[in-house]
Amino acid sequence: MGPFFGFALPFEGGPNVDGGTARIEGQLLDGAGEPIPDGLLEAWQGGQFARCSTDAEGAFHFTVLKPAAAAGEAPHLNLTVHARGLLRHLVTRVYFPDEEEANAADPVLRKVDPERRPTLVARQDGDLLRFDVRLQGDGETVFFETEVTP
Secondary structure, X not given: OOOOOHHHXXXXXXXXXXXXXXXEEEEEEOOOOOXXXXXXXXXXXXXXXXXXXXXXXXXXXXXXXXXXXXXXXXXXXXXXXXXXXXXXXXXXXXXXXXXXXXXXXXXXXXXXXOOOHHHHEOEEEOOEEEOOEEOOOOOXXXXXXXXXXX
């Protein structure tokens, strides 16, 4: 049994992008709210890429550069999720909580049901950002079929 995604690790640089100042921590959770201990998440945007496996608690973290807004979109990271039981990887976005005005105008976020938008916005937690990924159930993260364009 697992880890199923060890072939992708270790990844040079791992979960940290050179010069990164934005630390994002979270948990990968199944439909019952239980941690997924052998997942793999990839954060990327604007030339930066970081990869992190989940630990026994389903925890992951990235230290990245906050991307600049591009083409009328709010600053965000793309997040790819790999986990056992998934036939295909999942794609979502991580928006920043200090970008309320940009988030409100973001064309992708505007397409998402207002009640589900918070699943795409990280929460400030002291000096770091908190972003949990829920694969199903209550508070399920919004996922997209492919990389999203406005």
